[in-house]
Amino acid sequence: MNVPGPSVAFVAPPTIEALHLSKKYPGGTTAVEDISFHVNPGEVFGLLGPNGAGKTTTLRILITVLEPTGGTARVLGMDVVKDAKKVRQAIGYVPQERAIDRFLTGREHLQLLASLYHLPAGAAPARIREVLQLVGLEDKADEVARNYSGGMKRKLDIACGLIPSPKVLFMDEPTLGLDVESRLKIWAHIRELKARGITILLTTNYLDEADQLCDRIAIIDSGRVKAVGSPGELKSGLGGDVVTLTLAPADLGKVETLAQALKSVNGVRAVSTKQNLLDIRVASPAATLPAILTAVNAQGCHLDFVDYHRPRLDDVFLAHAGRRIKDE
Amino acid sequence: MEAYLQEVGALTMRWVKRLSREKFSMLFTLFQPMVFWLIFFGNLFQRTANPQVVQAPSYIAFLAAGVVVMTILNNGLAGGVDLLFDKENGFLERLMSTPISRTSVIMSRFLFVMTITSLQVLVILGVAYLFGVHPVTGFGGIAVIIFIGLLFGVGLTAISMALAFSVKSHGDFFSMLGFLSLPMIFLSTALVPLPAMPHWMAFLAQLNPMTWAIDAIRPLILTGWSDALPKIGIVVVIMVVFDSLCLWGASRAFRKTLG
Numbered sequence: 001m002n003v004p005g006p007s008v009a010f011v012a013p014p015t016i017e018a019l020h021l022s023k024k025y026p027g028g029t030t031a032v033e034d035i036s037f038h039v040n041p042g043e044v045f046g047l048l049g050p051n052g053a054g055k056t057t058t059l060r061i062l063i064t065v066l067e068p069t070g071g072t073a074r075v076l077g078m079d080v081v082k083d084a085k086k087v088r089q090a091i092g093y094v095p096q097e098r099a100i101d102r103f104l105t106g107r108e109h110l111q112l113l114a115s116l117y118h119l120p121a122g123a124a125p126a127r128i129r130e131v132l133q134l135v136g137l138e139d140k141a142d143e144v145a146r147n148y149s150g151g152m153k154r155k156l157d158i159a160c161g162l163i164p165s166p167k168v169l170f171m172d173e174p175t176l177g178l179d180v181e182s183r184l185k186i187w188a189h190i191r192e193l194k195a196r197g198i199t200i201l202l203t204t205n206y207l208d209e210a211d212q213l214c215d216r217i218a219i220i221d222s223g224r225v226k227a228v229g230s231p232g233e234l235k236s237g238l239g240g241d242v243v244t245l246t247l248a249p250a251d252l253g254k255v256e257t258l259a260q261a262l263k264s265v266n267g268v269r270a271v272s273t274k275q276n277l278l279d280i281r282v283a284s285p286a287a288t289l290p291a292i293l294t295a296v297n298a299q300g301c302h303l304d305f306v307d308y309h310r311p312r313l314d315d316v317f318l319a320h321a322g323r324r325i326k327d328e
Numbered sequence: 329m330e331a332y333l334q335e336v337g338a339l340t341m342r343w344v345k346r347l348s349r350e351k352f353s354m355l356f357t358l359f360q361p362m363v364f365w366l367i368f369f370g371n372l373f374q375r376t377a378n379p380q381v382v383q384a385p386s387y388i389a390f391l392a393a394g395v396v397v398m399t400i401l402n403n404g405l406a407g408g409v410d411l412l413f414d415k416e417n418g419f420l421e422r423l424m425s426t427p428i429s430r431t432s433v434i435m436s437r438f439l440f441v442m443t444i445t446s447l448q449v450l451v452i453l454g455v456a457y458l459f460g461v462h463p464v465t466g467f468g469g470i471a472v473i474i475f476i477g478l479l480f481g482v483g484l485t486a487i488s489m490a491l492a493f494s495v496k497s498h499g500d501f502f503s504m505l506g507f508l509s510l511p512m513i514f515l516s517t518a519l520v521p522l523p524a525m526p527h528w529m530a531f532l533a534q535l536n537p538m539t540w541a542i543d544a545i546r547p548l549i550l551t552g553w554s555d556a557l558p559k560i561g562i563v564v565v566i567m568v569v570f571d572s573l574c575l576w577g578a579s580r581a582f583r584k585t586l587g
Binding site for chain 2: 067091096097104112118144
């Protein structure tokens with residue numbers, strides 16, 4: 001008997017699930033604290049945060065090379081501590097450093113990895129050709145890695161991560177230090193992998209990378225998750241657009257008074273200041289801008305510049321972490 | 329088991345490939361110093377060394393056993409260097425993110441260092457042969473020399489790898505190597521026999537496992553089995569204790585880095 005049940009949408013179990021992860025070191029430093037998030041199948045998920053925020057620690061826990069001191073994490077339903085070896089067999093990893101042996105050729109790297117993932121000797125050459133082709137490194141495969149450019153090393157890194165035909169790929173700062181052209185190529189590869197159904201978790205401190213490449217992101221700062229969502233959700237979650245006023249340097253002393261005055265203007269949702277800059281979040285710039293300008297005049301302030309924009313990820317980070325990502 | 333052999337085989341071959349591409353560094357840093365100890369030091373002290381004191385037909389003949397064990401010492405203590413670089417550039421973490429047994433990296437390193445050391449011992453005995461040092465116990469004796477060398481090398485390589493995993497920077501690693509290696513050589517019977525040393529040095533030299541290895545190898549080259557056998561018995565016991573201590577101490581560092 002087929003009775004339609006209550007309308008429950010089928011929800012696939014998450015590919016990666018982190019629950020209250022923490023890592024404290026014996027010295028007393030806490031790298032991450034109470035980190036929770038999940039990654040859905042087929043997503044590109046980004047951990048966004050400045051250097052030292054705890055992104056890499058989180059990732060190292062998920063790839064089983066670091067044991068958490070608190071909380072649990074599952075990858076493809078397997079516990080990263082108890083089923084570590086099974087997790088390792090199922091995932092690919094692209095480290096942050098160019099973890100390349102400069103005396104080996106690209107192909108020799110892949111042969112080594114194929115053996116470490118226990119690919120049968122018969123299947124390895126075909127798989128190696130396939131990943132070389134995927135990252136576009138066939139021509140240079142038999143050259144020693146010391147002759148590779150930064151972009152080529154990164155491609156080899158990715159190829160190494162793909163050897164086990166992983167369902168999940170972990171990438172630590174995939175485009176750190178690359179030139180613009182190489183970055184765009186790596187992005188194209190990541191999109192290609194996503195199109196093949198691979199779930200990808202990456203860390204980044206590039207806002208544009210998180211914005212353009214990731215389906216969802218977790219903003220991490222000081223070892224904690226500050227917000228999780230798609231870049232679009234996070235931006236619209238801020239509620240409204242941002243008007244930025246640049247005050248003439250002579251009026252620097254009036255910034256705080258002006259900020260107070262602006263908070264009572266109808267349509268203004270929040271005001272934050274930095275030196276002679278005021279970021280004003282408004283529901284509708286068109287409706288509120290005249291009132292803002294009136295308030296500026298009433299305070300006798302002079303403006304050097306007015307700018308308004310839809311909220312950027314930058315603004316999201318500022319709102320949740322209390323500082324800009326590049327203020328280091 | 330099959331998977332383990334596949335891992336260890338592939339990792340060991342990586343060391344071999346690296347070495348084959350670093351021919352010059354290999355030649356200069358490993359082969360030459362030891363052969364030069366034998367050729368230069370051996371010939372230099374030929375006349376100053378009193379045959380009554382060293383109890384050998386020539387100083388080179390006396391020195392051969394010492395240079396063999398010095399080679400084992402230096403190779404063993406340097407055995408962790410490549411892992412140090414792997415740790416620093418992230419390659420080790422890449423290896424550890426793969427589903428390999430946590431011991432395969434260490435095992436591959438032991439295999440590689442032991443093979444290279446054995447080959448070098450043969451080279452040194454070959455050079456000594458050219459200078460008229462013909463081991464009296466023949467190929468059997470040479471096999472036992474290599475066996476003693478491997479016993480000593482296991483402990484040393486374990487210490488070196490543990491050090492590589494524990495140090496903060498590779499500067500620390502190399503200064504510690506220098507700190508360990510020279511005193512080990514001078515406080516042993518590599519260059520001078522025990523009776524010829526000042527008492528306090530002779531006392532310290534007897535606490536040095538290297539001394540016992542040299543004293544077992546020397547009769548294999550100079551006098552014969554009847555002299556050598558009791559000393560071989562002693563050195564095997566000493567090395568088993570030495571290796572157990574080293575491996576026990578090193579396993580802490582291994583577990584911490586490799587999980």
